[in-house]
Amino acid sequence: MTMIRRLRSSPVLLTVPAFGVMFAVFGIPMILLFLTSLNSPEFSLANYIGFFEKKSYVLILVQTLKISLVATAICLLIGYPTAYLIAVAGRARPVLMVMVFLPWLTSALVRTYAWTVVLGDNGLINSLLLNLGVIDRPLTLIYNRFAVYVGMVHIMLPMMILPLLSVMVNIDKTLMAAARSMGAKPFTAFLRVFLPLSVPGIRSGCILVFVVCLGFYITPQALGGLGDTMLSTLINSQLTTSLDMAPTAAAAFILLAVALVVLSTAGVNLASSHGQSGSVEHKIKANRWLSLSKVSRYLNELATPFRARYWATKLYKSHRDTRWANLIGASFLALVLTFLLAPGLIVIVISFSPGEFLEFPPTTWSLRWYYSFFQDPTWTGALWNSFKFGLIVSVASAIAGTMAALGLSRCSPSFRSSMTMVILTPITFPIIVVAVAVYLGLARIGLVGTSTGIILGHIIGAIGYVVVIVLATLSGFDRRLEQAAMSMRAGPTRTFVRVTFPLIRSGIIGGALFAFLASFDEVIITSFVSGYAIPTLPLKMLENLKQQVDPTIAAVGSLLTLLPIVWLVALYFTLWRGRSSLQNAAANPA
Structure with missing residues (x-):
């Protein structure tokens, strides 16, 4: 009896529903997929050997790594100064954070579609250059590597900025001021003080962006050419054209192995650099440059009197006017925000065009394509499916x-x-690998092509968002409040309803909204599981993008661009009400 009571009171039991669903839908299928790649029960590496024996497959793998690395590097080069400028923006920081956060919440499919409108032969850039007489014929800006990088960087840049920003806002700015007061130039102070403290954000952002880029599927297919194929496209092609799952499983696990190597590298504790490894590295460098060090020390001693006089004259003087630096920083930040926000705004403007073809700006304004969307049962049916699945997934997750x-x-x-x-693996693994595993697992129990299968495929990723957000909310939760309630003879259920839930309600609602958006925007897992038998709004958009450029897509993209704004407003009022309730509780303890 005592053992049963302990099991009932064990907090681990609360995790059983979440881990049970994830293990059944994702965990077991991943194991089965791995066994399939090894030709179980014979167990051989023939599929892996066959992959590396095909030169075209190896080239696609190398190309996937190259594209992901270049996209990550570009995101870091743009994202680091952007995050720094936002971190030091003062009162404007919340507004700038929202402007960066908003594109990240917008559908990736809509943003990819926006770049087809901007970079196309009849797109915004070519039309503008032709009208100005700068060029005689349209430039080839789409269906090449350049367009792939533009689309991937546009999608992943907020994901690079947010980790950097979360680290930079916690760096003590007085450290920079102290370095400046000791005679360091602005760049030297930044290089010696600020940059080392921001390394954790650089590491997190680069790892996150690189791993997600490995699984990119839609953007390279929509914006790239035949020479820009990535491994995720190859996996999808193998799955749809071949009945043999073993080669597909091998390719999926090769991509997963690359991601795991990167993630394991991110797990290394870089704080140990101050320990033995760091001291060994320092000794090696010191021995390597011993002779130069002696010369440098001698010259430094000769220059000490001159540098002391210069330092004394500059030490307590005010710094130079930074108006030019502020102007350059503001201009750079404006360009980045324009790059992030302009494609969505262009889609909204184009959606009001009355013509049969896309034009920017429209000659006249019309709601024709909005009427076309709401009067077409295929579009409204797909919208209802996405909304229904998103609602069920948000509540369940x-x-x-x-x-x-x-x-x-x-x-x-x-x-x-x-x-x-463990519970974040469906989010951190390349999405194409997750989709293949979920498809294999649901196919074995006959749920492919069903609404239940789609919901289960969405839930495994949505639960991770809820867990992370609610855990962050619980980090500041005082357990003594629950103990006080139980001491007054309140049971576990009553304590949760009257004490715990009101205090973490904002985190639960925020997690549910994240889960809804993740489900509403999901397209890769849905395309595998539904087999296009049950259309959702992203699937309908993807199908139309492949067949024709229907202006109705612009109206759909406009609605999906405005959806995150509604979400942010709802989240703001939720957090505001939650904060108000906490303040009232503190003011009225009785």
């Missing part, structure tokens, strides 16, 4: 994710960290 977060918050830190990483 909010319940299971909140239970899992409550259970993990009561466990030891090491166990909580490990289990959180």
Whole structure:
């Protein structure tokens, strides 16, 4: 009896629904997919050997790595100064953060479609250059590597900026001022003080962007040419054209192996650089440059009197006027925000065009394509399916994710960290690998082509968002409030309803909204599981993009661009009400 009571009170049991669904829909299929790649039960590496024996496959793998690396590097070069400028923006920081955050919430399919409008032969850039007489014929801006990089960087740049920004806002700015007061120039102070402190953000952003880029499927297919094929496109082609799952499974696990190597590298504790490894590296460098060090020390001693006099004259003087630096920084930030926001705004403007073809700006304004969208049962049916699936997924994932977060918050830190990483695997793994595994698992139980299968495929990723957000909310939760309620004879259910839930309600609602958007925008897993038998709005858009450039897509893209704004408004009022309730509770303890 005592053992049963302990099991009932064990917080780990709260995680059973979330981990049960993930293990059934994703965990077991991943194991089966791995066994399939090894030709179980014979167990051989023939499929892996066959992959590397085909020169075209190896070239596609190398090309995938190259595209992902270049896209990550571009995101870092643009994202780091952008994050720094936002971090030091003062009162304008919240507005700038929202402007960066908003494109990240917008459908990736809509943003890809926007670049087809901007970069096309009859697109905005070519039309503008032709009208100005700069060029005689349209430039080849689309269906090449350049367009792939533009689309990928546009989608991934917010994902690079946000981790950098989360680290930079916590760096003590007085450290830079102290370095300047000691005679360091602005660039030297930044290089020696600020940059080393921001390394964790650089590492997190680069790893996150690179791993996601490895699984890119829609953007390279829509914006690139035949020479820009990535491994995810090859996996999808193998799955749709061949009945043999083994080569597809091998290709998926090769892509997953690359992602795991990168993720494991991110898990290395770089704080140990101050320990033995760092000291060994320092000794090696010191021995390597010993002779130059002696010369430098001698010259430094000769220059000390001159540098001391210069330092004394400059030490307490005011710094130079930074108007030019501020102007350059503001201009750069404006260009980045234009790059992030302009494609969505262009889609909204084009959606009011009355013509049969896309034009910017429209000669006249019309709601023709909005009427076309709402009067077409195929479009409205797809919209209803997406809304229905998103609502069910948000409710189910909010319940299971909140239970899992409550259970993990009561466990030891090491166990909580490990289990959180496990539950985030559907998000951190390349999406094409997750889609293949989910398809294999659901096909074995006959749920491919069903609404239940689509919902289950969406839930495994949505639960991760809820767990992370609710865990962050619980990090500041005082357990003594629950203990006080229980000491007054309140049961576990009553304590949760009257004490715990009101305090973490904003996190639960925020997680549910994230889950809804993730489900509403999901296209890759849906295309595998539904087999286009049950259309959703992203699937309908993808199908029309492949067949024709229907201006109705612009109206759909406009609606999907405005959806995150509604979400942010709802989240703002949710957090504001949650904060108000906490303030009222603090003011009225009785």
